[in-house]
Amino acid sequence: MSHRTRLIAALDTQSVQQAELWAQELSGTVDALKLGLEFTYSCGLDVVREFSQKHPLFLDLKLHDIPNTVAGGLSALRDIKPKLLTIHASGGRAMIERAKAALEEAYPDAAQRPILLAVTVLTSMNETEMHELGVSGTVRDQVSRLGKMAISAGADGLVCSPQEIDLLRQNLGSGPALVVPGIRPAGAASDDQKRIMTPAQAAKAGADWIVVGRPITRSENPAATARAIQEELQAV
Numbered sequence: 001m002s003h004r005t006r007l008i009a010a011l012d013t014q015s016v017q018q019a020e021l022w023a024q025e026l027s028g029t030v031d032a033l034k035l036g037l038e039f040t041y042s043c044g045l046d047v048v049r050e051f052s053q054k055h056p057l058f059l060d061l062k063l064h065d066i067p068n069t070v071a072g073g074l075s076a077l078r079d080i081k082p083k084l085l086t087i088h089a090s091g092g093r094a095m096i097e098r099a100k101a102a103l104e105e106a107y108p109d110a111a112q113r114p115i116l117l118a119v120t121v122l123t124s125m126n127e128t129e130m131h132e133l134g135v136s137g138t139v140r141d142q143v144s145r146l147g148k149m150a151i152s153a154g155a156d157g158l159v160c161s162p163q164e165i166d167l168l169r170q171n172l173g174s175g176p177a178l179v180v181p182g183i184r185p186a187g188a189a190s191d192d193q194k195r196i197m198t199p200a201q202a203a204k205a206g207a208d209w210i211v212v213g214r215p216i217t218r219s220e221n222p223a224a225t226a227r228a229i230q231e232e233l234q235a236v
């Protein structure tokens with residue numbers, strides 16, 4: 001069985017020039033580029049739209065609101081066509097169902113429709129912080145619970161930490177796309193990430209995509225760092 005884990009670079013910046021520079025440097029090396037809240041709020045959706053016409057895009061807006069508002073927000077993205085999009089699983093079943101229906105309506109051609117990802121438990125959280133939210137048990141229990149619910153409600157995939165990939169594969173099989181941030185090459189600073197693994201460990205566990213931001217964008221040579229990560233993935 002051949003399973004290639006693909007690499008997404010997270011371009012967290014407020015500068016269009018910086019994002020374009022990284023995109024140029026990384027083109028041909030990474031499989032997709034992620035733009036999130038920081039870029040979208042500072043540069044605007046018109047710039048995101050232009051970006052999506054030039055690069056394979058993961059648009060990470062992590063929507064979390066009442067079903068009607070999330071559905072309206074997603075349908076307003078219809079001319080952007082990202083490859084991947086995020087909502088929060090904790091928004092609940094009705095929100096996810098409406099999100100999926102809104103995408104089906106906005107993108108009638110399934111081949112053009114973004115992959116709808118539900119974020120489970122943020123990779124920056126540990127068990128203590130999760131308990132503070134009133135959620136008991138282990139983080140793995142909660143990821144598993146949210147993951148099953150989100151997939152049964154129509155999400156195409158999940159965002160999880162590398163530490164839950166094995167569990168989600170056991171529970172949900174190989175169908176759902178697993179997109180995995182919280183990746184740190186050996187020796188890299190963990191920053192605010194709590195549930196981490198190396199690129200090779202995440203690939204071995206069965207990640208479809210890994211998301212890497214600062215270890216690439218803050219390195220002296222982003223292209224060389226991204227190439228080294230791809231080599232690490234290919235060696236698995």
Ligand SMILES: O=C(O)c1cc(=O)[nH]c(=O)n1[C@@H]1O[C@H](COP(=O)(O)O)[C@@H](O)[C@H]1O
Nearest residue numbers: 010060121122123159181182211212213214
């Ligand atoms: O949805 C995401 O992409 C996401 C979910 C999550 O649980 N944790 C997480 O870090 N992310 C994103 O993945 C990227 C990770 O960036 P670095 O920590 O710099 O590698 C950031 O852009 C986060 O917004």
